[in-house]
Amino acid sequence: MPIPSFSYxxxxxxxxxxxxxxxxxxxxxxxxxxxxxxEAEPFQDGNWMPDEVVVRAKRSGQECAVTWAxxxxxxxxxxxxxxxxxxxxxxxxxxxxxxxxxxxxxxLVEHCREGHLYPPDEGCPSPPFEWSVGNFATAAGQHxxxxxxxxxxxxxxxxVSKLIDPxxxxxxxxxxxxxxxFYATIYTDYHYWLICQTAGSLSKARPDAFFEGFYxxxxxxxxxxxxxxxxxxxxxxxxxx
Numbered sequence: 001m002p003i004p005s006f007s008y009x010x011x012x013x014x015x016x017x018x019x020x021x022x023x024x025x026x027x028x029x030x031x032x033x034x035x036x037x038x039e040a041e042p043f044q045d046g047n048w049m050p051d052e053v054v055v056r057a058k059r060s061g062q063e064c065a066v067t068w069a070x071x072x073x074x075x076x077x078x079x080x081x082x083x084x085x086x087x088x089x090x091x092x093x094x095x096x097x098x099x100x101x102x103x104x105x106x107x108l109v110e111h112c113r114e115g116h117l118y119p120p121d122e123g124c125p126s127p128p129f130e131w132s133v134g135n136f137a138t139a140a141g142q143h144x145x146x147x148x149x150x151x152x153x154x155x156x157x158x159x160v161s162k163l164i165d166p167x168x169x170x171x172x173x174x175x176x177x178x179x180x181x182f183y184a185t186i187y188t189d190y191h192y193w194l195i196c197q198t199a200g201s202l203s204k205a206r207p208d209a210f211f212e213g214f215y216x217x218x219x220x221x222x223x224x225x226x227x228x229x230x231x232x233x234x235x236x237x238x239x240x241x
Contacts, residue, residue: 008194020183024198025202034112034120037060039116062131065128075104078227084226087105088225089101089105090119091122123173125172125186134161136205136211145158145176145178149173158172194216
């Protein structure tokens with residue numbers, strides 16, 4: 001069975017509930033956790049999370065997870081949107097100057113280096129997020145997920161047990177229940193997931209019990225994560241992605 005033909009919204013200004021509304025009744029913005037690992041290769045801005053850190057983090061489960069709210073507080077940011085904005089100038093750095101905050105990114109990078117923190121890699125699950133997906137899927141009554149790479153080039157069936165196996169590292173950019181009751185996706189350059197559910201799925205497993213994040217309202221789109229460009233302030237977004 002192929003993964004459902006859903007996708008990430010094709011424009012930043014499109015409200016999540018509008019894009020996914022024909023099939024799903026709710027969208028939860030789930031934040032990829034930061035990872036804290038002591039005595040490992042220091043964080044280097046622009047690099048992927050070191051393999052040693054990924055392996056140790058998966059074995060540690062949720063013990064190594066650090067929330068965006070905690071990072072925001074420690075960096076003296078106002079909201080988690082500031083964390084998102086700062087993250088967007090790490091990794092691929094695909095964020096136009098008018099949407100960026102070099103100062104916030106500098107603060108975040110220094111905090112990560114000093115605090116043995118590793119930001120989540122863009123476009124894929126961090127190790128603690130895998131554990132959360134496994135627990136969420138189990139609560140929803142699913143033992144197998146359909147996963148893909150986000151480009152429609154690699155579709156597989158993934159046993160949920162592998163997500164909560166400390167020795168298994170799994171790479172994917174979207175996952176779905178075989179019965180189409182939920183679907184989740186992450187954009188290539190972003191650090192948060194959109195978990196979309198039917199009313200029936202939501203009644204079985206609420207993502208706020210497993211992930212840090214928030215439920216989208218009627219206006220929520222990708223501009224939520226750019227603090228000075230709230231939904232409605234920009235009619236087009238050619239430079240956000």
